[in-house]
Amino acid sequence: MRLSRLTVLVAVAGVVLTGCANPKDLSPNGGNAPATTAPADNGIKDLTAAQIVAKAAAATDAAGSYRVKGEVSHDGQRVNADVRIKGKDIAGTVVVTQGTVKVLRVGTDVYLQADPAVWRIFGGPMAETLGTLFREKWVKTSTANKEWSEFAAIGDVTQMVKTYGTSTITKGELKTVNGVNVVELKEASGPSIFVAATGEPYIVRVEMTGEGHLDVTEFGASFADIAAPPANQVVDMSALLGK
Numbered sequence: 610m611r612l613s614r615l616t617v618l619v620a621v622a623g624v625v626l627t628g629c630a631n632p633k634d635l636s637p638n639g640g641n642a643p644a645t646t647a648p649a650d651n652g653i654k655d656l657t658a659a660q661i662v663a664k665a666a667a668a669t670d671a672a673g674s675y676r677v678k679g680e681v682s683h684d685g686q687r688v689n690a691d692v693r694i695k696g697k698d699i700a701g702t703v704v705v706t707q708g709t710v711k712v713l714r715v716g717t718d719v720y721l722q723a724d725p726a727v728w729r730i731f732g733g734p735m736a737e738t739l740g741t742l743f744r745e746k747w748v749k750t751s752t753a754n755k756e757w758s759e760f761a762a763i764g765d766v767t768q769m770v771k772t773y774g775t776s777t778i779t780k781g782e783l784k785t786v787n788g789v790n791v792v793e794l795k796e797a798s799g800p801s802i803f804v805a806a807t808g809e810p811y812i813v814r815v816e817m818t819g820e821g822h823l824d825v826t827e828f829g830a831s832f833a834d835i836a837a838p839p840a841n842q843v844v845d846m847s848a849l850l851g852k
Contacts, residue, residue: 664804665812669812671809674694675693675830678826679823681817681823693835695830699712707727708723708726711747718750718751718837720837721747742844745842747844754846778796779795781794781801790805791804799817811828
């Protein structure tokens with residue numbers, strides 16, 4: 610059973626999210642109420658692009674959690690993503706043309722729940738069987754499984770730092786995104802990342818030219834509901850394949 614095409618569809622969001630995983634609302638309460646004072650200039654506009662990336666990554670690590678939401682395109686496929694990230698754990702929904710995929714990672718366990726139509730695309734002669742077997746179930750695998758490694762990378766800020774830290778980045782002008790003063794960083798391969806120039810230097814948005822963008826909010830949120838699903842709702846892929 611080959612799931613690589615499904616992996617690509619969902620990992621599109623993962624790869625972009627990885628690059629985007631930073632914008633928290635700049636008020637201490639995560640944006641639920643207006644701040645009483647405007648955040649102070651954080652000085653990043655005077656730094657080099659590489660220094661800004663390092664500052665943004667460190668700030669995101671310190672936040673511990675955030676939410677990534679938006680829509681991007683990939684090879685003509687629209688991907689709508691809404692993912693909450695807490696440390697290395699994630700919970701989110703990715704909507705593609707074929708249907709909806711829910712993604713959950715708790716520790717080294719990865720769980721996927723997809724519409725029957727999505728499973729049928731990748732099941733070959735077992736399509737109907739898989740669509741029925743996995744209906745309303747979470748399919749469990751591990752971050753150690755190479756077939757699913759892309760899912761484990763969703764929201765991985767460390768990987769984002771490795772990617773942008775070794776790429777050609779140029780610093781653009783000051784702009785405003787979602788009401789926040791930001792510095793634009795243009796990556797050679799196309800994406801732009803926008804880092805807050807006031808308050809904590811979080812990445813406020815990742816934008817793919819002509820392909821959409823992803824915003825990050827709710828830095829420091831508790832996300833207490835990110836947890837493994839009940840055992841009776843899980844199909845263990847390893848057990849199913851005899852591995």
